[in-house]
Amino acid sequence: MNPGTHRQPVARSLAPRPTLAASVLIAAFLPLLPIPAADGADKPPRPARDRDKAWSESLAKPSFAVTAAFDERGGLWTAAIRGRHLHVSRSDDKGVSWSPPVKVNAEPEDILGDGENRPKIIVRKETVYVSWTQGLAKPMSGDIRFSRSVDGGKTFSTPISVNDNREQISHRFDELAVDGRGRIHVAWLDKRDSFAAEKIGQKYKGTALYAAVSVDGGASFGPNVKLADHACECCRVAIRTDTDGTPVILWRHIFGKNVRDHAMMRLDGKSRIIRASYDDWHVDGCPHHGPALSIGPDGVYHFAWFTGVGGRPGIFYARSADGGGTISPAVRFGRPEAQASRPQVLSLGARVFTAWKELEGEAAVVRVAISQDGGRRWSDPRTAASTSGASDYPLLITNGREAFLSWNTAAEGYRLVPLARGAAHE
């Protein structure tokens, strides 16, 4: 395939126009910011509004994040940030041609699309569900936003905030799932407990993991439910639905004082937190590197994650055939010395795919390994795509039959790369 032909309208969110506008805006404001060259002498405290203003301006930065998903009929949908709007596009020919993008939020707002933040999109029975994190004026603050389209993506509902705590604090890193009964699950990292503790002079480790469910197809969400205290602050979370429809969530947790390994939980109302990785990575810092989860039609859970543990940093894979009751030993994949990072995993049953980013000379490449036996043995990795410039995280998506790499890069635009061909070897 020729990736050059797969440039799609959404990828133009990378075009510099909005960035340019933002830059000009910043330029306009810069002279207003007194920037002393003074040494570290004591300075009078500056009003918080200056800080907030500078932060707000920084939210307008461009985003490489393009999130893609297939509907049941094989239609490919993308969600991408263009300026201060979320845009949704659809392709009926696997990304060769695209529908004109549809604006989700009529009122402009800052949509986080950097690092671990990206909009989410799921399409089921011709309803399009999207979620994202709205950046607010205070540093590292945000609200979890949701919208849906019930007319096949022609129009979207007015976005609603899912978090019922409306303090200007961090409710960020949303993740979205729709279960077999059409209930919509949104989970995110929430600082409300941390701020509550701070107010009474107590310390709170990390952040909390919250979720909310919509039982009316996304018209409204129920009360926010805390799933766990002490999650790691800025690593994306992953939710997938089990074969019985139960959502399962995987996230980077803080065990003990500051061990940042992973935890999982089945959201069936009775399951408890299960530890999913045992790297014993003690770090009082931000990995900015969340895990990936896939649950195949055979019900096997597949986990992929990053650890920076001293001596053996890198990306790892494990599987569980009994809902997390027993988890296989962690298997390393990718070359740590090539900065192997951003692991993804996708199960189609016996065929399981992992994808990750590596540096290869001057290029960033996406490497893929394939298992034909449900994740027990893996093929040698091969390079599925490459770019010489900046790039989004690689994503693995499926139309139910085949697996695809979905990747947006500054130089090539959006690409959908089928992974099935040449995958028969082991």
Add this chain to the structure above:
Amino acid sequence: MNRRNARRLSLVFAAVLLVGLQAAFSWAAGLKPFDRGSYKEIVTARSGKPFILVFWSLTCPYCREDLSLLGNLRRKYPGLDLVVVSTDSPGEAPAIAEVLREHSLDGCETWVFADPFSERLRAEVDLTWYGELPRFHLSGGDGKTRVVIGRADPGDLEAWIRANTAPGKIPAAVGNSGRNG
């Protein structure tokens, strides 16, 4: 030359203009653009003299706490050579400048990642740096560099500074607040 090429060309021009503008903004804020070769430039400029290099980001809550610690240590040890590199982007210069000012670090040598291909910038620093923050490089006069990932232990950090800062620069008596150092 068709319309598509013309459009591409105009995008390239816009991109060049954008990069230029952003670089100008960063410099205006005292932030140097951290690009290919910048890491080497920082290290070679010191020619073996001790210094602390710290990487941080606007989106890293732990980094704020360490910037606060560094601000205090810098007041306490004016001889400390401190290089502060934000892994954000030049477009965020105003927010970065605010944070540096808040922690009295705006007088240090400060940089901001100026290439959105951040993996390549990180690889020049360390092939196995995946983006974890904060990240400290404590480069001693003995030519050894100690890397600390995650928050630095304040006691350890201060001990390193005392051992590696020119003796004449260390104040004889140090107040607890560090503000009168």
